[in-house]
Amino acid sequence: MVRPTSETTIVTMNLAREPLPKTTAIQLFKSLLLARRSEEYIVKHYPENQMRTPMHMSMGQEFVPVGVCAALNGKADVFASYRSHAAFLAQTHDTDRFFSELYGRTSGTGEGKGGSMHLAAPDQGHMLSSGVVATQIPVAVGAAFANLRLGTGRTSVAFFGDGAADAGVFWESINSAALFRLPVMFVCEDNGYAVDTPREARQASRSLAEAVKPFGADTYEDDSGDVESVYSLAKEAAEKAHRDRRPAFLNVKCCRYLEHVGIGTDWSWGYRDQATVERDWISRDALKTQRARLASHQMSESAIAAMEEEIDKAIRASVQRAMEAPIPAPDRLHAGVFHEKA
Amino acid sequence: MQVCFMRKLDYSGAIREAMSQEMERDPRVFVYGIGVPTWSKIFNTTRGLVEKFGKERCFDTPISEDAMMGFGLGAAIRGLRPIHVHIRVDFMILATNQLLNMVSNYTYSTGGKLKVPLVVRAVIGRGWGQGAQHSKSLFSNFTHIPGLKVIAPTTPSDMKGMLTAAIRDDNPVICFEHRWLYWAEEDVPEEPYEIPLGVGRILRPGSDVTVVGLSWMNVEARLAADILQKRGVSVEIIDPRTLAPLDENLIIESVKRTGRCIIADCDWVDSGFSAELSARINEKCFGKLKAPVKRIGFAHTPCPTVRELENEFYPNAKTIVHAVEDMLGLEAANLDGEDFFSHERRFRGPF
Numbered sequence: 001m002v003r004p005t006s007e008t009t010i011v012t013m014n015l016a017r018e019p020l021p022k023t024t025a026i027q028l029f030k031s032l033l034l035a036r037r038s039e040e041y042i043v044k045h046y047p048e049n050q051m052r053t054p055m056h057m058s059m060g061q062e063f064v065p066v067g068v069c070a071a072l073n074g075k076a077d078v079f080a081s082y083r084s085h086a087a088f089l090a091q092t093h094d095t096d097r098f099f100s101e102l103y104g105r106t107s108g109t110g111e112g113k114g115g116s117m118h119l120a121a122p123d124q125g126h127m128l129s130s131g132v133v134a135t136q137i138p139v140a141v142g143a144a145f146a147n148l149r150l151g152t153g154r155t156s157v158a159f160f161g162d163g164a165a166d167a168g169v170f171w172e173s174i175n176s177a178a179l180f181r182l183p184v185m186f187v188c189e190d191n192g193y194a195v196d197t198p199r200e201a202r203q204a205s206r207s208l209a210e211a212v213k214p215f216g217a218d219t220y221e222d223d224s225g226d227v228e229s230v231y232s233l234a235k236e237a238a239e240k241a242h243r244d245r246r247p248a249f250l251n252v253k254c255c256r257y258l259e260h261v262g263i264g265t266d267w268s269w270g271y272r273d274q275a276t277v278e279r280d281w282i283s284r285d286a287l288k289t290q291r292a293r294l295a296s297h298q299m300s301e302s303a304i305a306a307m308e309e310e311i312d313k314a315i316r317a318s319v320q321r322a323m324e325a326p327i328p329a330p331d332r333l334h335a336g337v338f339h340e341k342a
Numbered sequence: 343m344q345v346c347f348m349r350k351l352d353y354s355g356a357i358r359e360a361m362s363q364e365m366e367r368d369p370r371v372f373v374y375g376i377g378v379p380t381w382s383k384i385f386n387t388t389r390g391l392v393e394k395f396g397k398e399r400c401f402d403t404p405i406s407e408d409a410m411m412g413f414g415l416g417a418a419i420r421g422l423r424p425i426h427v428h429i430r431v432d433f434m435i436l437a438t439n440q441l442l443n444m445v446s447n448y449t450y451s452t453g454g455k456l457k458v459p460l461v462v463r464a465v466i467g468r469g470w471g472q473g474a475q476h477s478k479s480l481f482s483n484f485t486h487i488p489g490l491k492v493i494a495p496t497t498p499s500d501m502k503g504m505l506t507a508a509i510r511d512d513n514p515v516i517c518f519e520h521r522w523l524y525w526a527e528e529d530v531p532e533e534p535y536e537i538p539l540g541v542g543r544i545l546r547p548g549s550d551v552t553v554v555g556l557s558w559m560n561v562e563a564r565l566a567a568d569i570l571q572k573r574g575v576s577v578e579i580i581d582p583r584t585l586a587p588l589d590e591n592l593i594i595e596s597v598k599r600t601g602r603c604i605i606a607d608c609d610w611v612d613s614g615f616s617a618e619l620s621a622r623i624n625e626k627c628f629g630k631l632k633a634p635v636k637r638i639g640f641a642h643t644p645c646p647t648v649r650e651l652e653n654e655f656y657p658n659a660k661t662i663v664h665a666v667e668d669m670l671g672l673e674a675a676n677l678d679g680e681d682f683f684s685h686e687r688r689f690r691g692p693f
Contacts, residue, residue: 077420111453120452127419128452132443138409139444142416142424149398150421169439172409179404337488339449339457339512 006213006246009236011222011229020228022297026307028070028227029290031093033311035062035086036287038095041315042085042102043263051102053115058086060257063286064189065159066090067230068250072155072238076125076185077143079136080159082117083189083256084129087159092124095318105325112328113336125154133194134160134167137186141173144182155238157185163194166202174247178216183241185234186217186249195260196271212249223253227286228293255281351530352691353523356502357387357463361425363534364509365395368423371509372399375410375427375463384427385465385524411437411462415445418460423509431464431518432475438483445514446489457512461505466494467520467558467608468656470685474644479609481556482618484516485586491539492585494518496560497693499530500583503537511539520558520608522683526691542589544596545693548578551602551666554593554619555581559606559638559657561689566662569680575666585615593619594626601632604665606657611639633669638662658682 011017019025039059046055058065065087069076080087088098088109101108102116109120110128117131127143130136137158144156164170165188177184188208192199205211209219218240220233230252237248255277259266267274294304351359365371372395378384379392379400392400403410407428414424428434441462448458466479485492491513495501501519508515545560546567555563560581567577580596582588597603603623607616616637623635638657646655660677667674683689 079416109453110451110455113453114451118451120455122419122452122456128448128456130444132439135412135439135444138412138440139416139419141409142413142418143420144416145413146417146420146422152420156416169406169408169412172404172406173412176404176406176409176413336450336454338491339454341512 006216006218008209008213009218009220009233011220011224011233017229017232019293020231024070024231025228025290025293025297028066028231029294030307030311031066031070031090032062032227032287032290033308034093034095035066035089037311038089038098038315039085041319046263052104053102053117054261055116055263056083056261057256057258057263058083060281060285061189061191061254062086062090063225063227064187064230064252064254067227068157068185068187068234071231071234072157074125075154077140077147077154077156078126078159079140079143079157080126080129081133081136081161081164082129082131083161084119084159085116088119088121088126088129091126092121094121094124095315096321097121099318100322100325103322104327105322106328107322107325111332134164134169136160137164137170137173138176141177141182141184144177144184145180148182155183155185155242157187159187159189161194162188162190162192162199162208163202165208166194174212174215174217174249177247181245182247183238183245184247185238185241186247188249188251190251190253191256193256193271196266196269198271209249209251217247217249218244220248220250222250225254225281225284225286227290257282347532348529349532350527351498352525352527353498353501353519354386356498356530357505357519358389358391360502360505360509361388362391362394364506365391365399367534370421371423371425373425373427374401374403376403376405376433377429378402378427382429384429385521388427407433407436408439411440412444414460414462415440415448415458418458419448419456423459425461425463425509427463429465430476431466431480432478434462434464435480441484441490442487446487449513450489458514459512460514461508462514462516464516464518465521466518467522468652469521471647471649471652472645473647477645479518479557481518481585481607481609481615482613485615485618489514490586491515492518493539493583494557494585495583496523496545496555496557496581498526498528498691500537500543502530503535504539504583506534507536507539510536515539518557522558522689523561525688526561526693528692539584540587540589541584542580542582542592544578544592545581546577546579548576548600550576550600551604551669552578552580552593552596552600553662554603554605555579556607556609556615559608561683562657562659563606563662564693565659565682566666569659569663569675569677570666573672573675575670575672577666590622590626593623597623597627598630601630602669604636604638604662604669606662607637607639609639610642611637612642614639636665636669638665
């Protein structure tokens with residue numbers, strides 16, 4: 001069987017791209033903002049101890065799932081890790097069920113049984129996110145198989161960090177997706193650390209993309225830090241994956257602004273330097289960049305501020321609805337261990 | 343009246359027929375795993391499937407048990423009904439991360455929104471010098487986990503009906519198959535049928551002592567019961583068939599009648615499934631017990647390879663006979679004239 005040779009595409013922050021249409025720019029801005037403002041709400045209110053679930057914050061990395069999910073335009077089955085707030089909101093825009101779950105209410109994504117690490121809205125293409133590193137990756141491969149067999153036209157996407165690429169099951173998944181010729185999107189949110197252990201201390205390969213390529217996946221590297229770049233790359237990668245029926249591996253460099261788990265910063269840990277992170281990442285924050293882009297699309301400051309206010313209002317309303325929703329009754333503990341026929 | 347066409351079928355044929363009939367009935371069913379379509383045919387249980395249903399529905403995989411279990415989960419939640427086959431449970435444990443961390447809680451953590459119609463077949467049991475890594479059962483490792491159903495049918499007709507029910511179930515079901523049972527034959531209905539999961543079976547009624555047998559040990563219990571019958575001892579044999587969820591009442595009622603219980607497991611005793619059964623029987627039958635519950639199982643060592651030590655490691659009908667004698671205060675019988683099963687002398691049924 002002759003297969004087309006897999007290719008590597010590299011995008012850096014210096015590579016100029018055609019700007020996306022204004023409507024897309026706005027859509028990406030709103031989606032980035034939704035994730036950011038939702039997490040800012042969490043940071044502010046977490047100390048009230050009403051959201052009693054460990055938070056692995058997406059802040060700083062949102063542009064990766066936001067770009068990918070927008071590129072797939074709702075036709076994605078998303079398999080995310082415990083760091084899945086942004087992936088969930090990018091795919092579903094559903095702050096109602098999101099906050100309800102964090103507050104442990106019956107109206108949440110898993111009636112409070114999941115929490116921050118186990119968000120699920122399968123009706124909107126967000127599968128159960130997973131709290132054990134790399135476990136969600138092979139599940140995406142199986143879903144791709146089902147989608148292909150059943151002709152759903154959906155694209156299976158696995159989001160994971162560079163830490164997951166330490167795990168054997170990551171390589172097993174890449175190999176089997178390539179072997180079975182499945183158009184899976186493997187998206188590595190490469191923030192460079194497993195908690196506070198740097199990639200260099202964990203991985204022998206110089207580049208993950210280079211290591212993945214010989215399996216027969218198309219590989220893409222992006223260190224632009226830009227949501228529009230990720231969006232364009234993901235669109236191209238998904239189209240090619242379906243056309244050539246093989247997996248795509250996207251390695252997107254990004255930066256986690258907060259600590260591994262929790263709402264604080266971790267500058268005092270000493271494993272990374274605050275000034276360097278601010279210079280290399282926070283200064284070119286994807287949300288800020290996208291906001292500036294809207295101005296270049298001739299959007300007025302007041303129009304942008306109105307969008308921001310609209311999203312803040314939506315978040316407040318979702319929180320309000322969550323607080324008014326019931327907490328699960330004790331007898332719900334035993335419900336749903338097995339799926340019951342309707 | 344429904345006419346039921348019976349003919350002799352062996353245990354591997356029962357598995358094959360259940361899978362084949364379900365694949366025919368439901369195009370979403372597929373079977374996969376290491377070596378599934380290749381020459382070995384998993385003890386003949388997958389013979390003819392690739393020819394009949396094609397490579398899309400019957401396929402081989404890389405030796406990547408962990409990823410392939412996740413693959414089954416992904417296919418199941420997205421509309422297919424996978425059957426994942428493992429030629430040894432010892433190899434399946436490479437996939438326990440997926441089974442214990444993912445498969446078992448996908449339904450619960452999504453508030454019941456996702457269902458996982460996944461069947462996992464695992465071959466267990468004694469072969470011929472299989473040693474420490476090809477001979478485990480590990481029932482309790484899986485019955486310990488909420489969200490997994492666990493079955494271990496003993497007879498071909500139970501196997502066909504229960505595997506059919508497992509494939510039609512919307513939950514993950516692990517099916518344990520003892521390799522010495524593959525050659526056992528009995529009358530099995532030709533048409534598809536379901537035996538509900540979670541319902542045990544009295545394999546042989548009796549009044550003096552209840553033997554709860556797991557998988558292969560029901561064959562040994564049958565032989566032991568025949569030997570004991572000659573001495574006027576009446577043994578009731580109960581096959582739980584489904585280990586989780588357990589048909590506890592069937593066992594409890596039997597032990598209340600007989601007042602005595604021996605649990606014959608084909609697994610390690612320490613922290614094993616027999617410990618769970620014994621605890622439940624003690625809780626529910628305390629005042630009715632005429633003797634402490636007795637458990638029989640593997641010696642608490644890794645499985646040795648050399649036959650002489652293997653014979654010490656595994657319990658068999660002799661072990662059960664002696665346990666019953668002990669319990670009833672009988673003299674130990676001379677078993678020299680009896681014929682026991684071995685790899686060379688296969689059990690071929692009927693039950």
